[in-house]
Amino acid sequence: MKMNKRLPKYMILKNELLSWIESGRLSPGGQVPSENEIAEQFSLSRQTVRQAFSELERQGLLERVQGKGTFVRRAGVRDEASQPRTIGIVTTYISDYIFPHIVRGAEAELRSRGYRLLLASTDNDKEKEMECLRLMLSEPLSGLIIEPTKSAEGNPNLPFYLSMQSKNLPFLMINESYRELEVPCLKVDDELGGLTAARYLIKQGHTRIAGFFKTDDLQGVNRLRGFMHAHREAGIPLAPDHVVTYTTPQKGDLPLKRARELLKGPDRPTALVAYNDELAVPLIHAARELGLSVPGGVSVVGFDDSALALASGIPLTTLTHPKEEMGREAARRLIAMIEGGSLYAAGEAEDKLYIPELIERNSAAQPQRG
DSSP states (O other): OOOOTTSOHHHHHHHHHHHHHHHTSSOTTOBOOOHHHHHHHHTOOHHHHHHHHHHHHHTTSEEEETTTEEEEOTTOSOOTTTSOEEEEEEESOSSSTTHHHHHHHHHHHHHHTTEEEEEEEOTTOHHHHHHHHHHHHTSOOSEEEEOOSSGGGOOTTHHHHHHHHHTTOOEEEESOOOTTOOOOEEEEOHHHHHHHHHHHHHHHTOOOEEEEEEOSSHHHHHHHHHHHHHHHHHTOOOOGGGEEEEOGGGTTTHHHHHHHHHHTSTTOOSEEEESSHHHHHHHHHHHHHTTOOTTTTOEEEOSBOOGGGGSSSSOOBEEBOOTHHHHHHHHHHHHHHHTTOHHHHTTOOOOEEEOOOEEOOSSOOOOOOO
């Protein structure tokens, strides 16, 4: 059994047992090895094995007989009538930052409508996205919610998406979309967010503002565009070294290195705009390590209004992201497409654009004079 870290262990085992059934290794009416035997064979806990068995039982593939064991149903095929419909969600990350909130919102809506959730993560790697899509398409899915991986760097996995469209498998995208695909997308107006953050600081009196943006995804590209637009409309020259761009592999060190260099310089910026809260918090720590107070010495604005915004010691001024609402709405729209609701029937599966709002807290203020 090949282990895939982007799927839960019980789901990997379920897929393995499913392959046994489909290949005939487990025949209709045949007894399945016990939970203890499976656990020992694959070095898994009994709880993991029990979850996998339960999934297959819910799909009508296995049946438990009290006092005898677990058996393959004599039909030998999936009982479509008893099988809960399944929605797949492919995100760039699962366990950190804002992504659990998006998934939670989608899962709550799906559960209330009788759908199951199958979850996978690409770790923001395009090859892993291909792997996730292949795994998802091997499942009996009703539809997919997808967050594209490094959306600014093209779509090498286009054949998978074209295959989904040719099979009339409903899917939509969240946070961004691949530009060549005409699919519904739910996202924040990121350009407006970058514009709002910079406008706010300019209104506060800042004229030396540095921006830090991740540009291998379109969210970062659009936030940078708004940041630059605010400077142009205010007639404030933007110093070349005050725009710091980086990619996902560089996010752990490059932005902080450049921030320290800028903040130690003679014409240091008096304010910083971060691509997201995940970066804004370390920027605050870096400024304070250099002896600069926040917001007195330097102001910092983030993006996404994540849990980090209130956990940094200095409540962060930031832009909103709908998170759970985006997840719920994505699930609602996809279900409407699947069940032939108004969005699907009228061909009106339109984009949903959320307007980010500035939340003023304690990390930004007027620049110190003198």
